[in-house]
Amino acid sequence: MAKRVRRATRRAVLGGLAGTAALAAAYPLRAAPSGAPVRIGSTLALTGPLAQTSLIHKAVGEIYVELLNKKDGLLGRPVEWVLLDDQSKPDVARTLYEKLVTVDKVDLIIGPYATGNILAAMGVAQRYGKMLIQHTFGLPHLAKYEMQFPSSPIGPEPNKTAPIPVFDLLEKSKTPPKTIAVVASKFPSTHFIAQGFRAEAEKRKIKEVVYLEYEFGTRDWGAIAARVKDAKADFLYCGALGIESVQLLDALKKIDYAPPRHYHQFTAPGPLMNAAEGNHALAYTYFEEHEPFTSRPGAKEMLPLYRDKAKAMGIPYPFFDFQAAASGTAWQLLEAAVVATKSLDDKKMAAWLKGAQLDTLMGKLRFDGPNNHGPDLSVVKQVIDKKWVVVWPENVAGAKAVLP
Amino acid sequence: MPSFTLLGQALVSGVLIGGLYGLLGLGLTLSWGLLHLINIAYFGLAFLSAYLTYHLGEVYHLPPWYAAALLVPAFFAAGVALHWTLARFRVAGLVSLLVTFGLIVVVEAVIQIVWTADFRKLELPYLTASAKLGPVYLPYMELTAFLIAAALAVGTWAVLRYTYFGKAVRAAAEEPSMAAAYGINHRANALLIAGLCAASAAVAGIFIALTTTLAPSQMFAWFGVVFAVVIIGGLGNPLGALVAGVLIGVAESMTMALIAPAWAPVVAFSLLIALLIWQPRWL
Numbered sequence: 236m237a238k239r240v241r242r243a244t245r246r247a248v249l250g251g252l253a254g255t256a257a258l259a260a261a262y263p264l265r266a267a268p269s270g271a272p273v274r275i276g277s278t279l280a281l282t283g284p285l286a287q288t289s290l291i292h293k294a295v296g297e298i299y300v301e302l303l304n305k306k307d308g309l310l311g312r313p314v315e316w317v318l319l320d321d322q323s324k325p326d327v328a329r330t331l332y333e334k335l336v337t338v339d340k341v342d343l344i345i346g347p348y349a350t351g352n353i354l355a356a357m358g359v360a361q362r363y364g365k366m367l368i369q370h371t372f373g374l375p376h377l378a379k380y381e382m383q384f385p386s387s388p389i390g391p392e393p394n395k396t397a398p399i400p401v402f403d404l405l406e407k408s409k410t411p412p413k414t415i416a417v418v419a420s421k422f423p424s425t426h427f428i429a430q431g432f433r434a435e436a437e438k439r440k441i442k443e444v445v446y447l448e449y450e451f452g453t454r455d456w457g458a459i460a461a462r463v464k465d466a467k468a469d470f471l472y473c474g475a476l477g478i479e480s481v482q483l484l485d486a487l488k489k490i491d492y493a494p495p496r497h498y499h500q501f502t503a504p505g506p507l508m509n510a511a512e513g514n515h516a517l518a519y520t521y522f523e524e525h526e527p528f529t530s531r532p533g534a535k536e537m538l539p540l541y542r543d544k545a546k547a548m549g550i551p552y553p554f555f556d557f558q559a560a561a562s563g564t565a566w567q568l569l570e571a572a573v574v575a576t577k578s579l580d581d582k583k584m585a586a587w588l589k590g591a592q593l594d595t596l597m598g599k600l601r602f603d604g605p606n607n608h609g610p611d612l613s614v615v616k617q618v619i620d621k622k623w624v625v626v627w628p629e630n631v632a633g634a635k636a637v638l639p
Numbered sequence: 640m641p642s643f644t645l646l647g648q649a650l651v652s653g654v655l656i657g658g659l660y661g662l663l664g665l666g667l668t669l670s671w672g673l674l675h676l677i678n679i680a681y682f683g684l685a686f687l688s689a690y691l692t693y694h695l696g697e698v699y700h701l702p703p704w705y706a707a708a709l710l711v712p713a714f715f716a717a718g719v720a721l722h723w724t725l726a727r728f729r730v731a732g733l734v735s736l737l738v739t740f741g742l743i744v745v746v747e748a749v750i751q752i753v754w755t756a757d758f759r760k761l762e763l764p765y766l767t768a769s770a771k772l773g774p775v776y777l778p779y780m781e782l783t784a785f786l787i788a789a790a791l792a793v794g795t796w797a798v799l800r801y802t803y804f805g806k807a808v809r810a811a812a813e814e815p816s817m818a819a820a821y822g823i824n825h826r827a828n829a830l831l832i833a834g835l836c837a838a839s840a841a842v843a844g845i846f847i848a849l850t851t852t853l854a855p856s857q858m859f860a861w862f863g864v865v866f867a868v869v870i871i872g873g874l875g876n877p878l879g880a881l882v883a884g885v886l887i888g889v890a891e892s893m894t895m896a897l898i899a900p901a902w903a904p905v906v907a908f909s910l911l912i913a914l915l916i917w918q919p920r921w922l
Binding site (some may be wrong): 482506 | 757767854904
């Protein structure tokens with residue numbers, strides 16, 4: 236097993252103290268903010284195929300800005316979030332970030348949702364020297380811009396690190412898998428991580444009995460399901476995005492097959508949790524609604540507000556999971572950087588964040604690794620009794636994994 | 640070497656998804672071939688019907704056949720109204736493509752406002768039930784969709800071929816002024832055909848709700864393949880749309896089973912290009 240926690244260095248400790256102080260300073264109640272608003276610009280995929288997840292980021296962002304304004308805003312000024320719809324298209328995201336910087340002249344920017352759009356926004360941020368805190372960039376080796384900071388602790392090489400806890404968990408079961416079926420979307424970030432799962436399986440001498448790549452937007456899952464059933468693997472790895480996991484499991488059920496154990500990369504948590512065939516599904520996460528995650532900074536305040544907001548917005552899965560936590564963390568990082576540097580200067584804030592260690596909704600974050608990534612803090616969750624619970628590693632598990 | 644069970648299952652899957660392609664293509668092919676309107680608003684209507692089916696099932700606990708009893712006549716009326724409006728403003732040909740694309744965008748926005756962009760799925764136990772034929776499984780819902788698609792395609796074909804109404808519609812499609820000279824009320828017939836097209840979109844939508852997970856933008860995912868189905872099947876030919884749907888469905892499914900799922904989307908358009916180059920008489 237790869238070593239995932241580094242020894243604390245003096246710099247990390249000092250950074251951690253500074254970061255914690257900055258976050259703590261942001262929380263006490265103060266006078267109402269006044270003056271010209273601090274304008275923070277971003278886009279989200281409010282329409283198009285990525286809109287489902289963007290709704291979560293919209294809800295969290297609105298809550299966070301509301302909370303900021305109930306306190307002291309930023310630097311004593313109220314905060315205004317200028318949010319535009321990039322329609323799930325990177326080219327539109329790029330144009331809109333140009334507009335935010337050059338026409339709307341926002342003070343700060345924050346990232347859009349999903350890898351392609353973040354990459355597009357990163358180019359604009361780099362051109363204008365703006366700091367970009369982003370929540371969900373899945374290809375960290377491409378994040379070359381020195382003033383971009385990830386709020387998801389995906390690590391610099393998630394293809395190598397994300398599979399480790401999953402296979403560690405499976406190896407602890409009574410019957411560790413000997414064969415694996417890999418079904419992977421060609422969506423860039425899921426595809427990238429799926430290749431890491433294949434490599435890790437090979438390293439652990441787990442035989443790959445079928446490998447199937449499919450296009451994002453596949454409609455007919457019947458033939459894919461037939462191949463998965465035909466392969467009779469001990470473990471199904473589903474490198475899926477959103478609803479695709481449920482579509483595959485539905486198709487498998489229709490041909491009377493339930494994979495003995497199955498893991499889903501970036502699944503839509505609500506539909507998978509509610510589907511009968513989703514019981515005991517394993518998936519990727521950083522935050523679920525139980526201890527120790529709910530004791531992280533900001534969680535107690537955000538969770539009930541998010542629950543109410545999500546219900547009001549008609550979001551069918553109103554639980555605060557890792558997408559919501561990633562979004563909340565991005566805002567926490569931005570707030571901490573402004574508070575610590577007492578400025579809106581992108582270069583100053585970026586320099587401060589680079590050396591900071593911050594205790595956030597997503598855990599203790601550092602940015603001192605390659606492309607400003609700290610360690611991979613991903614954990615494994617499972618649907619148990621129609622609820623997502625972290626099951627691995629044991630020190631953060633809310634329940635014992637059910638592995639038939 | 641793939642097993643016969645795998646091939647059989649892939650074949651069944653392809654035939655059944657082909658039925659849904661044919662069902663979705665029915666309205667477009669009739670509208671395009673007989674009314675000279677490239678009315679892609681039927682995709683929007685189909686997804687609106689899917690969301691209404693979901694809503695009636697999820698909120699009011701109405702089974703899908705009740706949804707069908709409500710939605711099919713309502714969509715028939717909506718189709719008539721839409722055609723009347725398009726005819727009133729003399730919208731035809733390529734302009735109709737643009738106008739009806741605009742309508743789809745409106746429908747997508749309305750769906751997103753009402754049901755949000757999040758995924759919606761009907762969770763009913765019988766939706767994933769299947770019959771078994773030897774080693775091959777036949778999902779009931781997909782099978783029902785196929786049978787209804789086939790019944791609608793054959794029924795529409797028979798009406799167009801053997802009834803006075805059908806002959807009048809075809810005559811008006813060929814030469815409206817000459818048909819009018821023979822006393823054919825082509826405007827009234829066109830309204831009826833438009834209503835039937837919208838009603839078929841409602842039926843397609845009900846089965847989309849019963850067999851897939853819904854998201855507003857998904858309606859655009861069906862565009863390419865259904866256009867290919869309509870063109871390969873021959874404009875205005877309901878049986879052709881079904882046969883082309885099955886042809887493409889099976890080709891996609893076999894590609895997934897024998898080569899790789901990622902190659903499946905290439906198949907529909909490769910078939911379309913090959914047939915356009917070959918130009919068989921029925922195309």
